[in-house]
Amino acid sequence: MPDVRLKTLTMNMPDAGRAGDAAENEIAEIARLNSCDDVIAHMTRITSARGFPFFLLCTLPTVDQTKYSEILILSNVPDSIVQRYDDSGSVRENKAFATLRTTTTPFRMTVDDCRKGAGGAFAPERETLMEEMDFYEAIFFPVHDAAGGRAVFIFLSRNVDLAIDVMTDLHMVCLRVYNRLVSIGGMGGEQAKVDLSDREIQCLNWTAAGKTSSEIADILGLSEHTVNHYLNHVAKKLDAVNRVQAVVKAMRLGLIS
Numbered sequence: 422m423p424d425v426r427l428k429t430l431t432m433n434m435p436d437a438g439r440a441g442d443a444a445e446n447e448i449a450e451i452a453r454l455n456s457c458d459d460v461i462a463h464m465t466r467i468t469s470a471r472g473f474p475f476f477l478l479c480t481l482p483t484v485d486q487t488k489y490s491e492i493l494i495l496s497n498v499p500d501s502i503v504q505r506y507d508d509s510g511s512v513r514e515n516k517a518f519a520t521l522r523t524t525t526t527p528f529r530m531t532v533d534d535c536r537k538g539a540g541g542a543f544a545p546e547r548e549t550l551m552e553e554m555d556f557y558e559a560i561f562f563p564v565h566d567a568a569g570g571r572a573v574f575i576f577l578s579r580n581v582d583l584a585i586d587v588m589t590d591l592h593m594v595c596l597r598v599y600n601r602l603v604s605i606g607g608m609g610g611e612q613a614k615v616d617l618s619d620r621e622i623q624c625l626n627w628t629a630a631g632k633t634s635s636e637i638a639d640i641l642g643l644s645e646h647t648v649n650h651y652l653n654h655v656a657k658k659l660d661a662v663n664r665v666q667a668v669v670k671a672m673r674l675g676l677i678s
Contacts, residue, residue, distance in 0.1 A: 451597045457495055460602055464574075465497045467594060472581040474556070478564075478599070480572045480665045481521055485633040487511040491663050494572065494602075502554065509547035514540075517561050521573055524563065527592050529578075531558040555579060562592050564599035570629070570672060572599060603673055615658050617676055624651045625677050629668045 447467050454460050468476045477496040479489065486492055488507040496503070512518070517530055532551055536542055543551065554577070562574040574595040583591070617625070620641070627637040634652070638645040652664045659674075661667035671677045 447594050448597050451594075451601050454598070454601050455605060457602075460598060461495055461497055464598060467591075468576055471583070471587075471591070473560075473576040473578050475554070475577040477575045477577075478572055478602075479575065480570075480669070481631075482512050482518055483628075483631050483633060485635075486665070487513060492665050494666060494669055498577075502550070505550050506547065509544050509550060517559070517573075521561065521563055521571075525565070527560060527562045527588055529558055529560045532556070535559075560588075562595040564596050566600050566603045566672075570603065570669075574599070603669070605673060615674060615676065617655060617658065617671075618651075621651050621655045621658075622677060624648055625655055625664075625668055625671050628652065628664055629672070629677060 447463070450463060454463055464476050464478075468474075475496070475498045477489070477498055478494045479492045480494060482492050489503050489512055490507055492512065493503065515535060517528075517535075520528065542548075556577040557580045558578050560576045560578060560583075562576070563571070564574060565571045576591075620643075623641060624637055627640060632640065634645050634648045637643075638648045641648070652667070655671070656662070656664055656667045659667045659670045661670055668677070
């Protein structure tokens with residue numbers, strides 16, 4: 422398997438002091454974020470101000486997750502683009518997710534790095550999509566919360582040079598935003614009480630631990646079909662688009678730890 426080349430983030434940028442002041446203001450604003458829409462608007466402002474047209478917040482994929490739509494928590498990338506990306510290949514081709522399991526430090530990957538991880542070339546559909554989106558690299562900011570939940574902010578770039586102190590400020594913003602997102606008690610009307618059965622909570626907890634449906638079935642002595650039924654039912658109760666988002670919402674509501 423080809424090695425993935427990681428870029429060291431040591432570039433220089435003028436006016437770092439003003440950038441630091443901006444980061445402090447952005448962190449102060451985080452406490453006023455009260456919904457997913459607030460978070461998306463906030464992150465869109467701070468990323469676009471630094472030359473990043475798109476960002477994503479994703480969980481780390483489990484062994485049976487192959488699509489970005491299965492791990493995406495929120496983003497300003499159009500849904501149609503995410504769907505086309507998923508249709509053109511697997512999330513497993515992005516070797517950044519393997520790196521994210523062993524580091525908490527931000528790093529960057531170019532499109533060429535990702536091609537190497539995909540065996541040297543993308544499928545024609547993905548090459549076309551890369552040209553349309555006009556970005557050259559992605560910067561990955563690992564984040565976590567007090568309960569041990571892990572995710573990553575991904576900033577898509579047209580080759581933006583950032584000083585190391587700016588990278589540090591951005592990482593702090595990402596950490597604070599992620600923890601604010603987890604701590605918000607009601608996003609999109611989530612304050613309403615959601616009743617989950619013991620089995621549904623068990624399935625959610627094991628999903629949060631990174632287990633597949635097959636593994637959960639073995640642990641609980643159920644069929645894989647039954648486990649999927651429980652998780653699909655939970656997703657509907659929590660108005661989540663997938664099981665990953667269901668886990669995030671359940672954690673925010675204190676339904677699982």
